[in-house]
Amino acid sequence: MRTVAEVFQQDAELMHDTMAETLAKAMLTYEFIAINSLLRPKFQEFLANIAENNGETYFKGEKINATRAMRQAVDGVRQRFLDTLIQNIEDRFPDIGLFSAFRIFDPRCLPRDNTERARFGRNELRTILDHLCPAGREPNVDTDTCSTEWPPFKELLHANYSKNSFQELEKIMAKHGTTCWLPT
Numbered sequence: 001m002r003t004v005a006e007v008f009q010q011d012a013e014l015m016h017d018t019m020a021e022t023l024a025k026a027m028l029t030y031e032f033i034a035i036n037s038l039l040r041p042k043f044q045e046f047l048a049n050i051a052e053n054n055g056e057t058y059f060k061g062e063k064i065n066a067t068r069a070m071r072q073a074v075d076g077v078r079q080r081f082l083d084t085l086i087q088n089i090e091d092r093f094p095d096i097g098l099f100s101a102f103r104i105f106d107p108r109c110l111p112r113d114n115t116e117r118a119r120f121g122r123n124e125l126r127t128i129l130d131h132l133c134p135a136g137r138e139p140n141v142d143t144d145t146c147s148t149e150w151p152p153f154k155e156l157l158h159a160n161y162s163k164n165s166f167q168e169l170e171k172i173m174a175k176h177g178t179t180c181w182l183p184t
Contacts, residue, residue, distance in 0.1 A: 033059055101128050
């Protein structure tokens with residue numbers, strides 16, 4: 001980011017380009033970096049890389065401009081983003097039973113006891129499949145295959161990922177793909 005800002009600054013000086021100068025300054029602000037991080041799944045990383053020292057703000061060691069107004073603007077954007085996300089989830093899954101049924105995909109929820117684990121998630125899976133495949137409509141997934149694959153999938157999660165959160169499991173799936181070990 002520093003390099004791009006320096007290129008804009010050089011353009012501003014060599015060509016007397018006020019737009020380039022404005023961009024160079026804007027790129028090194030809390031607001032610019034935070035909002036660009038917010039729009040990607042990197043906001044926590046952004047926050048972890050912010051440091052304060054003697055009233056100055058640094059991002060990954062680079063001094064940036066960070067005013068109270070910028071922080072408030074980012075907080076406002078973040079809150080509106082989260083509110084919209086929550087509203088979209090509630091609109092998509094208006095039934096709390098459906099929403100809570102997705103807990104079966106969190107490996108930490110799996111019972112340790114074999115008998116309990118064998119029963120675990122049957123009703124929740126049925127709730128999810130009923131939502132995805134309503135009666136009288138073309139099904140979105142093969143419910144028989146999902147039901148058949150659910151028991152070995154639970155065992156795979158228990159054996160290999162029981163200490164992982166769903167978010168961690170999601171990262172593993174993104175990195176290694178899902179077709180070889182996840183249900184349909």
